[in-house]
Amino acid sequence: MHKGQFDLLSAIADGHFHSGQELAAKLKVSRAAIWKSIKQIESLGLPVEAVRGKGYCLVAPVELLSEDLIKASLTSQAKQYCNNIEVLFKTSSTNAILLNQLATAEVHGKVVLAEYQSEGRGRRGKKWVSPLASGISLSVAWHFDIAPGALGLLSLYMGVAVARTLLQSGLIDVSLKWPNDVVVNDKKLGGILLELRGEASGPVDVVVGIGLNYNLPSKIISDIDQAVCDICNLSNKRLSRNYIVATLLSNVFEVLHDVQAGVSTKLIDEWRQFDHYRGREAKLVMSDKKIEGVLKGVDDQGQLLMLVDGVVERYTAGEISLRLKQ
Amino acid sequence: MDIRKVKKLIELLEESGIAEIEIHEGEESVRISRGSTLAAPQTMIQVPQSTQAGEAVKMHPASEESTPKADFADEGHVVTSPMVGIYYSSPSPEEPEFVSRGSSIKTGEVLCIIEAMKIMNQIESDVSGKLIRALVENGEAVEYGQPLFIIDPS
Numbered sequence: 001m002h003k004g005q006f007d008l009l010s011a012i013a014d015g016h017f018h019s020g021q022e023l024a025a026k027l028k029v030s031r032a033a034i035w036k037s038i039k040q041i042e043s044l045g046l047p048v049e050a051v052r053g054k055g056y057c058l059v060a061p062v063e064l065l066s067e068d069l070i071k072a073s074l075t076s077q078a079k080q081y082c083n084n085i086e087v088l089f090k091t092s093s094t095n096a097i098l099l100n101q102l103a104t105a106e107v108h109g110k111v112v113l114a115e116y117q118s119e120g121r122g123r124r125g126k127k128w129v130s131p132l133a134s135g136i137s138l139s140v141a142w143h144f145d146i147a148p149g150a151l152g153l154l155s156l157y158m159g160v161a162v163a164r165t166l167l168q169s170g171l172i173d174v175s176l177k178w179p180n181d182v183v184v185n186d187k188k189l190g191g192i193l194l195e196l197r198g199e200a201s202g203p204v205d206v207v208v209g210i211g212l213n214y215n216l217p218s219k220i221i222s223d224i225d226q227a228v229c230d231i232c233n234l235s236n237k238r239l240s241r242n243y244i245v246a247t248l249l250s251n252v253f254e255v256l257h258d259v260q261a262g263v264s265t266k267l268i269d270e271w272r273q274f275d276h277y278r279g280r281e282a283k284l285v286m287s288d289k290k291i292e293g294v295l296k297g298v299d300d301q302g303q304l305l306m307l308v309d310g311v312v313e314r315y316t317a318g319e320i321s322l323r324l325k326q
Numbered sequence: 327m328d329i330r331k332v333k334k335l336i337e338l339l340e341e342s343g344i345a346e347i348e349i350h351e352g353e354e355s356v357r358i359s360r361g362s363t364l365a366a367p368q369t370m371i372q373v374p375q376s377t378q379a380g381e382a383v384k385m386h387p388a389s390e391e392s393t394p395k396a397d398f399a400d401e402g403h404v405v406t407s408p409m410v411g412i413y414y415s416s417p418s419p420e421e422p423e424f425v426s427r428g429s430s431i432k433t434g435e436v437l438c439i440i441e442a443m444k445i446m447n448q449i450e451s452d453v454s455g456k457l458i459r460a461l462v463e464n465g466e467a468v469e470y471g472q473p474l475f476i477i478d479p480s
Binding site: 123124180192199288302 | 412
């Protein structure tokens with residue numbers, strides 16, 4: 001469907017100049033078709049430089065996702081659980097793809113990745129911006145025969161899986177903001193959205209969606225309405241996108257395994273190690289109200305603890321908005 | 327109930343020849359039964375009110391007592407909330423509601439989303455029929471067992 005754009009992006013992925021003529025010959029299409037595909041790639045958020053006499057060049061080289069490279073770098077445990085990896089060039093949302101398949105297909109252990117999401121989503125219709133080949137957007141489906149006791153905690157544990165991945169990749173100052181926003185130096189690096197279908201005490205299907213900023217074009221960074229950062233800017237060495245995906249999937253499957261096996265209780269303490277927001281003043285925003293207080297960490301069920309009017313209260317819903325440090 | 331206690335009970339069951347034990351402790355109860363085809367015993371923990379299967383679903387501030395299901399039972403089939411959380415009538419704010427008055431509904435169709443711990447729980451209908459009415463407003467906090475929809479079963 002998007003083969004033309006994919007082939008062209010592969011041909012220019014190295015970040016060097018390629019002439020329209022060279023690309024047309026290589027891909028066996030007209031130069032006009034190349035030009036059209038370049039415009040489409042740009043419209044998906046990836047900037048391309050065009051210089052007369054030299055050709056086309058990506059502003060920054062990209063590493064396209066590869067099913068084989070990802071599979072090769074999974075831990076043996078993850079290989080055991082991950083039965084199917086699908087890399088899509090362009091899709092609405094990887095979570096939507098898996099949710100739609102729940103009813104008709106066996107999707108336990110299935111992973112869907114996308115180079116570009118047109119409707120990447122966060123909480124309640126919040127958009128997750130995922131420009132072409134610049135982020136990591138993936139979803140994992142998992143079936144529990146019996147909803148585990150720690151299902152509510154899964155939201156926090158997935159944050160742990162992401163934070164662990166970033167530490168293993170050499171990043172520092174990785175924080176988790178309740179329940180699972182991934183933040184570095186108060187700038188958002190990633191988000192997680194869990195969608196669940198099933199019975200509270202019976203079989204349940206969970207779709208875990210994870211979005212990470214890998215190497216965002218600067219124009220996109222300035223367009224997003226909050227402070228964001230990306231992996232490439234935070235790291236002093238060039239980190240392979242496929243390798244990060246493999247590390248992430250390995251951690252996600254390890255957490256899912258631990259939750260299923262009922263050996264996940266220590267994960268809440270790991271979450272606390274990433275909680276750098278204790279003691280910060282914050283607002284908890286729910287659909288119809290705002291509560292102000294001081295963040296006090298989480299209890300063993302993963303509920304948010306907040307000091308409000310001298311009393312520590314517990315919350316299971318809402319979004320934390322931090323008061324900026326003076 | 328303390329998880330270590332439940333674990334102890336499972337061990338006790340495994341050592342004994344008993345097929346099932348049920349323990350009541352105040353408002354909480356736990357029943358552990360040895361499935362005939364399963365090697366490991368199956369556990370079902372029932373905690374009334376706010377917590378289901380140990381899931382953290384307590385809400386604060388606690389809203390008023392939920393209306394008993396029986397109040398609507400003569401109007402039709404009542405779908406109740408399986409958990410505590412925030413009720414959403416549509417997939418996202420820009421999209422239309424999952425169901426509205428008069429919608430015909432199939433078993434397994436998603437009726438609403440309840441959010442807790444940033445998990446979007448899609449609540450499915452357990453019957454087919456026609457929606458008489460929804461009892462909760464978008465964005466409202468709901469309690470465990472609170473009636474959400476009345477459906478005229480077909």
